[in-house]
Amino acid sequence: MEHKAMMLPNPPTPNRAIAFDERFCTGCNLCVEICRSDVLMPNPQPKQPPIVLYPDECWYCGCCVEECHHPGAITLLHPLNQSLPVIWQDVETGEVYRLGMRTPPPPNTRPPAG
Numbered sequence: 001m002e003h004k005a006m007m008l009p010n011p012p013t014p015n016r017a018i019a020f021d022e023r024f025c026t027g028c029n030l031c032v033e034i035c036r037s038d039v040l041m042p043n044p045q046p047k048q049p050p051i052v053l054y055p056d057e058c059w060y061c062g063c064c065v066e067e068c069h070h071p072g073a074i075t076l077l078h079p080l081n082q083s084l085p086v087i088w089q090d091v092e093t094g095e096v097y098r099l100g101m102r103t104p105p106p107p108n109t110r111p112p113a114g
């Protein structure tokens with residue numbers, strides 16, 4: 001082949017999913033190998049943090065973080081609606097509550113169709 005091609009991170013997504021800290025990451029790619037969704041790819045530059053290629057495919061399973069032997073090298077970035085510290089406060093009553101329905105409906109007890 002005359003031309004070489006390379007993969008690049010997916011720019012349209014607002015979701016980052018994974019963050020690397022190059023101060024601690026050795027570029028060993030253990031996190032890349034453990035990911036069953038192929039979210040990550042090795043960096044073409046040796047000893048550099050992997051590239052988050054398909055952040056929207058991340059399941060937030062945490063396997064990549066568990067596999068890493070270098071604390072602080074890799075961090076999960078949960079989507080905003082899954083981040084527990086996000087709270088809301090009623091401006092009139094001062095009541096503090098988390099995201100979600102304040103008075104959720106009862107569970108669906110109807111049996112599945114078919």
Ligand code: SF4
Pocket residue numbers: 020024025026027028029030031032049050067068069070073074
């Ligand atoms: S984040 Fe950890 S497992 Fe992944 S390449 Fe860097 S040092 Fe290796």
Ligand code: SF4
Pocket residue numbers: 017018034035036037038039040057058059060061062063064065076
């Ligand atoms: S959290 Fe799971 S799915 Fe997401 S990049 Fe890490 S190993 Fe892959």
